[in-house]
Amino acid sequence: MSLDNKKNRLIGSGKLELNVRKNIRYLMDEAGMIEAELARQTGIPQTTINRVLLGETLDPRATTLVSISKFFGVTVDQLIGHLPFNKNPIEGAYHPTNKVAWSMIPIVDWDIVRAWVFQREKFIPSSHNDWITTERGVSELSFALRTLPQMEPRFKKGSTIIVDPKQKYKDGNFVVVSCNGATPTVRKITLDGDDVYFSRLYSSDNPSLKQKMDEIIGTIVETRINES
Incomplete structure (x- = not known):
């Protein structure tokens, strides 16, 4: 039928x-x-x-x-x-x-990323309308961000990244980091013994050593590409 x-x-x-x-x-x-x-x-x-x-x-x-x-x-x-x-x-x-x-993860704005980790209880279905799902095992602190123009071409314009603050970063991972309290951004991690270095997505500058005031907010665990 x-x-x-x-x-x-x-x-x-x-x-x-x-x-x-x-x-x-x-x-x-x-x-x-x-x-x-x-x-x-x-x-x-x-x-x-x-x-x-x-x-x-x-x-x-x-x-x-x-x-x-x-x-x-x-x-x-x-x-x-x-x-x-x-x-x-x-x-x-x-x-x-x-x-x-699978999990429901809120898509947040870049300017509230740092607050998100410490104010998780504010983001519930009744007060937040922008969510994404993932079948990847992530922690309850995970959040998503829409990529910014300056992140191209490594991260396609309009795509979404999922970040897990509890996921331990490894050499070569991309992380969301706040350097000396500045607005969060994306950096590539390089490990050298106990030292952690940050590399910009596109720059000829040498990697910079992580300083005490630099805060690694979370590891990027998934990227959703916008095909439109």
Whole structure:
């Protein structure tokens, strides 16, 4: 039976809208996700998601259902209530029924990076709307930053980096660092015995030795490239 036929049968019984709304809400709750993040991750307008969750869309577009089902690692049949959910989501997809495997991370501004590590409790779904998900094992202090123009071409314009303050840096890693209290920036780490050196992304200058007032805020553990 085609997707349209399944949808029409459920529409006729009045169950499609209820099933979709209930199942999407269930998946979002399991993931600890808000509408804004689901919209960002799937590319679906947030207004569309809001209408579906409010029951204002009796016949959601097939493209909407496909995008949401792929994101959550379920089938469209499961999303519309034609089949029950199972505990073995599609490989490579996000799987909210196994929340320990992925995390929600806030995307913060560069000027509050230093405060973030010490004010984690201020960033909760109800007060922060910009989040990113990762399946990488990261600490609760992790945060994300949008790359800056001066970070090109090593970090593509508009991309997002995920930073973990609890991840021990290694030789050759990129870190977010505040040098002598200045605005945080990205540096490459070079280790020489117990000494730590910082290298600018693009400079002929020799690496500089880490000073007492320099603060390594966190290690960059993942980069999300903006393909647009």
